[in-house]
Amino acid sequence: MRAAQTASRFLTGLLVVCLVIGLISNFTSSQNWVAALGVAILTAIGWWGLPKLIPAIERLSKVQLFWLAGSGMAVMVVLQIAVIKWLPVTVYHDPLRVLDQAARMAVGHTNWKITYFWRYPQNVPVAYLLSRWLKLTMELGMSVNRGVHLLSMLLLDGMVLLGIDTAWRVSRKKHLVVGILAFALLSPFAYTYYLQVFYTDLPVMFVLLYMMRTLVLWRRRNWWQRSISGVLLVVAAMLGQVTKANMIVVLPALLLASLLMWGRRQFKQSHLLVPIVLIALGIGLSFPLSSAFDKAANFTRQSRYEFPITEWVAMGLNKSSHGTFNTKDVKANVKLRSKAARNQRNIKVIKKRLIKQNWGLVRHWLIKLMVLTNSANILHWYNGGMQEAPGGYLRHAPVISGLVAISYQVATCLVFGFIIKRLLVNQMALATTNNQVALIVILTTLGYLAFHVLLWEVEERYGQVLVPLSWLLLMLLPAGDRKEIKTWQKWEVAGAGALALGLAATTALGVNSSGQTVTVTAQRSQLSTQYGAKPIDLKPGNQITQIVKLNGTANRISVQVHAKSKVEVTLVNLISGEQYVLRQRDDEFDYTGQVAAGAYQFQILNTASTAQKVDIVHIPHYRMAPYPMNNQGRVYQNTSLIYWFRNEREADE
Numbered sequence: 001m002r003a004a005q006t007a008s009r010f011l012t013g014l015l016v017v018c019l020v021i022g023l024i025s026n027f028t029s030s031q032n033w034v035a036a037l038g039v040a041i042l043t044a045i046g047w048w049g050l051p052k053l054i055p056a057i058e059r060l061s062k063v064q065l066f067w068l069a070g071s072g073m074a075v076m077v078v079l080q081i082a083v084i085k086w087l088p089v090t091v092y093h094d095p096l097r098v099l100d101q102a103a104r105m106a107v108g109h110t111n112w113k114i115t116y117f118w119r120y121p122q123n124v125p126v127a128y129l130l131s132r133w134l135k136l137t138m139e140l141g142m143s144v145n146r147g148v149h150l151l152s153m154l155l156l157d158g159m160v161l162l163g164i165d166t167a168w169r170v171s172r173k174k175h176l177v178v179g180i181l182a183f184a185l186l187s188p189f190a191y192t193y194y195l196q197v198f199y200t201d202l203p204v205m206f207v208l209l210y211m212m213r214t215l216v217l218w219r220r221r222n223w224w225q226r227s228i229s230g231v232l233l234v235v236a237a238m239l240g241q242v243t244k245a246n247m248i249v250v251l252p253a254l255l256l257a258s259l260l261m262w263g264r265r266q267f268k269q270s271h272l273l274v275p276i277v278l279i280a281l282g283i284g285l286s287f288p289l290s291s292a293f294d295k296a297a298n299f300t301r302q303s304r305y306e307f308p309i310t311e312w313v314a315m316g317l318n319k320s321s322h323g324t325f326n327t328k329d330v331k332a333n334v335k336l337r338s339k340a341a342r343n344q345r346n347i348k349v350i351k352k353r354l355i356k357q358n359w360g361l362v363r364h365w366l367i368k369l370m371v372l373t374n375s376a377n378i379l380h381w382y383n384g385g386m387q388e389a390p391g392g393y394l395r396h397a398p399v400i401s402g403l404v405a406i407s408y409q410v411a412t413c414l415v416f417g418f419i420i421k422r423l424l425v426n427q428m429a430l431a432t433t434n435n436q437v438a439l440i441v442i443l444t445t446l447g448y449l450a451f452h453v454l455l456w457e458v459e460e461r462y463g464q465v466l467v468p469l470s471w472l473l474l475m476l477l478p479a480g481d482r483k484e485i486k487t488w489q490k491w492e493v494a495g496a497g498a499l500a501l502g503l504a505a506t507t508a509l510g511v512n513s514s515g516q517t518v519t520v521t522a523q524r525s526q527l528s529t530q531y532g533a534k535p536i537d538l539k540p541g542n543q544i545t546q547i548v549k550l551n552g553t554a555n556r557i558s559v560q561v562h563a564k565s566k567v568e569v570t571l572v573n574l575i576s577g578e579q580y581v582l583r584q585r586d587d588e589f590d591y592t593g594q595v596a597a598g599a600y601q602f603q604i605l606n607t608a609s610t611a612q613k614v615d616i617v618h619i620p621h622y623r624m625a626p627y628p629m630n631n632q633g634r635v636y637q638n639t640s641l642i643y644w645f646r647n648e649r650e651a652d653e
Helices: 002-028 033-058 062-086 094-106 121-139 144-171 174-186 201-220 223-243 245-263 273-296 310-316 327-334 339-357 360-372 391-395 397-425 433-455 460-476 487-505
Strands: 089-091 383-386 516-523 536-538 543-550 554-560 568-573 579-581 583-585 588-595 598-605 612-614 629-631 634-636 642-649
Touching (some): 002 245, 002 360, 002 433, 033 174, 033 397, 062 144, 094 144, 121 144, 121 223, 121 273, 144 174, 174 460, 201 223, 201 273, 327 339, 360 433, 383 642, 516 543
Antiparallel strands (some): 583 588, 629 634
């Protein structure tokens, strides 16, 4: 029993250390020192001032709380619609490829035209599920744009509502309800990545919140409520695991939590056996379900393209990129002709990197943890900038993007700080359902962190799984305002903070004083030639055109054509007739120089005597740019060139 109690407290302390490192990562990773200082000061003010608002919030009546939550959600939805309508972004990389295949399957095309899914077959079920949704929304008369945005809003706003409802049911604390609402309404959380780009992160966050909510409320429900919840729990676990494979960390978390509760003679009284078994069942059923989705999507795996799991382990050990996705590692695997050869190569690389790093491996892990817990770049995840940035935004773009980063970092740091305090003052007696489920949440959080830090590659967005888990810990653990934090615990926090500060000072993760690139107008969605995307043939003497509008000045322009294509690319001002000739560089044509705001037209002319290749992108019923592509007088509404207008600004002296 004592060993189980010691283990519980050790795990709690370990999470405290991880969150403190996350705090320092957010304090020290900003556009400049002013922004970094702003994050620290605003967080400190929040830690001091927000608890003082609790008495006033708790005096609200239930009716007032209901209207406050309803009004807040309504305002959030209005703002989301405004963002979708007036600030659309150009989606690229994995989410775009998944969306492209889903749109094709939704209209009945079951062929697989690029090699991307053969390399990453784990995304086939995601594409298939998304295609079923898009098929439904198309039958309702919606475009792919509207269908995918509606899905994002349903999941995102549904998650916020689920968090609010769970906070009330679990804690009856009005300030927690208001806190979750404020996190969503006042931070970039509900208006940036999760709203504008649909991918696997948001569905899994929703599933995790639902599963943990079901665990904590299970004991309160009667037999028929448990029956319905049990079915939904299995379905949620299946879909969550199919959507994102790293949700598998929930299984060891449940097992270890069960052993710790059994060791402290609390497992039987917890009544958690049935829901735990149901979650395990759902995760187990996800594997045959994934195969069924492959078959339904007419997908056959091609091992000669597929990457082995050792590829992600090798990238996770790449010191030069801090364990993040590494293009050089990917290209080295692509050159090999079989999965077995790639696996053999990766094993050699893994061994070499482990031997080379030696004790430096611990430092590397800590740096990966700082990447994983940082939230500064939510504005840029999987999007290439706005399709047509408004003039007002462009005039203040560095300030606005800085404020977006700062506000989300502050929100993240506030949550981390309040959780740290709760973890420090609670003894984790495991005598209540709240504490028992809190232990499961703690272990799940540590499981995600350990999986990416010790084994896998990391990205900032992977750490966003902490958002629903953090909400749950705030609900489940009492604040303990009257309990004193022990001296050794203060030293634990100080030591972790000093270690993280030292790492930030000696790596490239710290304050970024380099110049900033502001996207003026862009259409960067593409399927990529590396995955076999097919260009079109432009006949001799034929011309492709596309209108673009700039609401601000750009000093660098590029349009992707195709490697070795012999064409002329010109940008023409539609009012003055002024022309800008772009110069070829590999597969792109570039122009460097001031281009004023206005309406322009790309003109790609084949002056050769043979057909020339031009890279374009076409997705059924999906509008990627404000203006369509024109090929010899024929307009293609859902087709576009691949271009990027930006203003590259030098760093301040």
